[in-house]
Amino acid sequence: MTEPIQIFHNPRCSKSRQALELLSEQGIEPEIIRYLETPPTEQELSDILVALNYQPRELMRTGENEFKELGLDNPDLSREQLIAAMVANPKLIERPIVLANGKAAVGRPPENILTIL
Missing domain, CATH: 3.40.30.10 (Glutaredoxin)
Known part of the structure; x- marks a missing residue:
């Protein structure tokens, strides 16, 4: 079984929300880690x-x-x-950070995360 895709997320951050939306558009429901908490x-x-x-x-x-x-x-x-x-x-x-397929990407800009999916 593959590791779940994770996002270190801050819901108050627009870039973090955009990255989460990008994942959703790809049909991905990541594990959301509210890293401030x-x-x-x-x-x-x-x-x-x-x-x-x-x-x-x-x-x-x-x-x-x-x-x-x-x-x-x-x-x-x-x-x-x-x-x-x-x-x-x-x-x-820095946020958001997405982990997928043994790789990581910082979503600044949010499209950066697409490179590891």
């Missing part, structure tokens, strides 16, 4: 970063107050410290 674990987030081929800051919303307040632009912070900060402050995680 149920953040990924550090291991899950690390796995997502590997699937995206991203470094942690590439998946961070650098304009959020928490980014500045926590000093996350400090180049001395390790990968593990940055991942821990995102898990502790899920608002920092």
